[in-house]
Amino acid sequence: MKTFTTKKIARLLGALGVTLLAGVAGTAANAQANWPDRPIKLIVAYPPGGPVDVSGRVFAKFLGEQLNQSVIVENRAGASGMIGADATAKSAPDGYTLNYVASPSLTISPIVQRSKLFDPRKDFTLISPILSYTNMLLVGSQTNVKTVKELVEYARQNPDKVTFGSAGFGGSNHLSAELLKQSTNTQMLHIPYKGNAPAMVDVISGKVTFMFDIVGTGKAFVESGRARALAVTSKTRNPSVPTVPTMIEAGIADYEVLGWFAVIGPKGIPTEVVAKLTKAVEAAKTSKGFTDSAVAAGYTIDKGNAKDLEKQINSEYAMWEGVVTKGKIYPD
Secondary structure, eight states: OOOOOHHHHHHHHHHHHHHHHHHHHHHHHHHHHHOOSSOEEEEEOSOTTSHHHHHHHHHHHHHHHHHTSOEEEEEOOOGGGHHHHHHHHTSOSSSSEEEEEETHHHHTHHHHTTOOSOOTTTSEEEEEEEEEEEEEEEEETTSSOOSHHHHHHHHHHOTTTOEEEESSTTSHHHHHHHHHHHHHTOOOEEEEOSSHHHHHHHHHHTSSSEEEEEHHHHHHHHHTTSEEEEEESSSSOOTTSTTSOBTTTTTOTTOOOEEEEEEEEETTOOHHHHHHHHHHHHHHHTSHHHHHHHHHTTOEEOOOOHHHHHHHHHHHHHHHHHHHHHHTOOOO
16 A cells, blocks of 8 residues: 655645645636626615616616626615615625715715725725716795805894705715805704605795705706706806806805716726726716716716726715714714
8 A cells, every 4th residue: 555654745735735726716717707607786775766776777788788798786775875885895806796886875974974884995996987966056936045145145144044955864965055054154954854855845845945956856846947046066067057057156165066976896806807897887888878868867977987986085085074074964
């Protein structure tokens, strides 16, 4: 019978280990080369029917066409987008779970909620920004307020009477109003709702003084005569409402708030998969079908890349951290 010394056994085990590792590495490389060979899950961290969900589903269609694979939207709503973002951060980094993320999920909600679930600046693979959008300051058409200047002056003269609605505590339109409040050193009472629609109903009826809403949804109320647009929150005027001035033009210096949607994934997605995904996302977001749909809804195609997205997240996180800290905007 053949005998083995300890050294021989060690050499055999070492060789076997190398073989196994080579096999695993080969399998991983093959998986990356064949990606995607099954459907991709695209998490949307908001309820069905809202602007993020609707936009995400349209984008999923065009991304699927580019990848020649199904891209299935999964709604994981809750905690102002953080439940879906957390699920993404903790998913397998194989390129089969992505997130069509709205900016508040990464730049506002974690600050307001004082969350330790994830670090939006470290725990994701950033693929690409997709769309940007502008908020619009709206009042009911029955109000006598015609300009932002008049609204601010009214707030100064009536510190207990001005209210603003939002889609919920800690959202983009909530913080847009808080920024206005701080920029003008005025008193304004926040009234959170469960969504934009009920907030807008009370703005139109005059129960609430004003609110910020996405241009794409807010302009319908302006065009129907039920609301009046006082300003948009971008540095330049929005092409879909060209007669509405910017907040800066309206007298609020250095005021700029842009929202955006982007595609991200968990940290650690293989470089080869990221490269394929980035190419497909770029083609999808610049395709005529998606562009036409987005522009018609009041969005702007964001031509930036992953590095631009990283800068945007870091910049906005710092800005909103200052607003939240100064205003002590935290849940009870």
